[in-house]
Amino acid sequence: MALDGTGITIIGGGIGGLTAALALRSRGANVRVLEQADAIREVGAGIQVSPNGFRVLDALGLGDAFRAITVAGQAVSLRDYKRGGEVMRLDLTSLPETETYRFVHRADLVELLAETARQAGVQIRLLQKADTVVPGPKPRVDMVNGDHIDDDLIIGADGLHSVLRPVLNGVEAPFFTGQVAWRAVVPNLMGHPPEARVHMGPGRHLVSYPLRNCQAVNIVAVEERREWQAEGWSHTDDPASLRAAFSSFGGMVPEMLHAVDAPGVWGLFRHNVARKWFGENVALLGDAAHPTLPFMAQGAVMAIEDAWVLADALHKAPDFAEGLHSYQTRRAGRVRRVVEAANGNAWKYHLRNPLVRGVAHLGLGALGRLAPDRMLGQFDWIYKHDVTVG
Known part of the structure; x- marks a missing residue:
């Protein structure tokens, strides 16, 4: 019509x-x-x-x-929580311009x-x-x-x-998933590169990537929790609570969390x-x-x-x-x-058993090295889809 x-x-x-x-x-x-x-x-x-x-x-x-x-994402980097060591890296720099992943405020x-x-x-x-x-x-x-x-x-x-x-x-x-998330943006004083980093730990994970010409870093941190009362974006938490929840994380995480001022917090509902x-x-x-x-x-x-x-x-x-x-x-x-x-998807980042987590991380690392195209292509059904055609 x-x-x-x-x-x-x-x-x-x-x-x-x-x-x-x-x-x-x-x-x-x-x-x-x-x-x-x-x-x-x-x-x-x-x-x-x-x-x-x-x-x-x-x-x-x-x-x-x-x-x-x-900011054009150059890689996805999965990292172990303790020292921040890289478990698997997916290089995005070889993708065509029309298939790049972008980070934006x-x-x-x-x-x-x-x-x-x-x-x-x-x-x-x-x-x-x-x-x-x-x-x-x-x-x-x-x-x-x-x-x-x-x-x-x-x-x-x-x-x-x-x-x-x-x-x-x-x-x-709605159904509470048993997970709570914090969100914050901090100055990129730690030299975070133009890539999405997933820091994986027992019962929790933290995602970070740069924004605004790499001058800022976006942080989303997720923790498993039994109870939550309200759903929405309008809740602000004490940054000490966020730092305490991720106190066992190493690498770049402590420096990022030290810069957090007033993080938003919300329960994740399905x-x-x-x-x-x-x-x-x-x-x-x-x-x-x-x-x-x-x-x-x-x-x-x-x-x-x-x-x-x-x-x-x-x-x-x-x-x-x-x-x-x-x-x-x-x-x-x-x-x-x-x-x-x-x-x-979330449970994959939250493995609690050290042996299971170690084996899983070894497997991820091997797949990333030996079959990077397979890892990149597993979600082609999402990323290559084009609703503007047809």
Whole structure:
């Protein structure tokens, strides 16, 4: 269907919502984004954007601008926790430019998307807190302040606590995974190279990589824990708690953690992929449809893919109903497989038994030396996928 002049409202001004705004606007839709904050910003810190995400940004005309704000990953380095010795190294420098892995601060990517969207004519409205969504021939967003907004199509790109998801799927209780994560960004005073390092220890691991022209380092540290009360990004922890949890780690880790000031902390919860992604003239996108644990670094990238496929499906269909059905059909199986891969990945870094860990690390090292292509290629189904083709 021709989207020229179609009115589309997107709830949520994060990476997924803004990418969708650009993709839909490029096909002629009149798009507005409702963001509850007083400014377009992104909580959190760094993200990794794999080639499947870059292809979408490049297709939207952002390739050069995106490269300029990112660090190209040169390697993935798996390391033992005690002394920081390298267990396995995957060299990424031989990959084609279009298949590079990029490290970027969320705020920088959101700023790029928001500025490009505004220049393209997308209306971004701040301080707009949605209360619920009413599907129908003319769907409606009811706002917390009592106002309401009608449009031709409404998209819920509003994350874990989406107001649209329970309308379509009912209220669902998430499952605590028994893991808690800290996130922080520190100055790169320790000379962290342009690579992703995974420091693996008993019951916990820490991932680090550089941001902003290698002037800063992003840290995500995960610890197994029995209990957690709240889910979300808004909790700040005492850095002493983080340092205590990783006090047995050596190598570069102590220096990185010494520089942490006020780390964010959150419990990791497992959610089901939504059964219904759409209703009458409404649709879910990104974490609102399929929250993803961080162990494959695909949460933001799956939202970027969603944005392209949603716009493409609507563009090719005769009406919204068929387009939204096509969107879920094209996306649900892939994101379910990615979510399941992330669910099953963390334990590999948390081996507690010293003998088992030693044998596993020897095996990883041997595979990295003898069959690096096999190690790099095991997730080709994720990274080589291109939603912009076809």
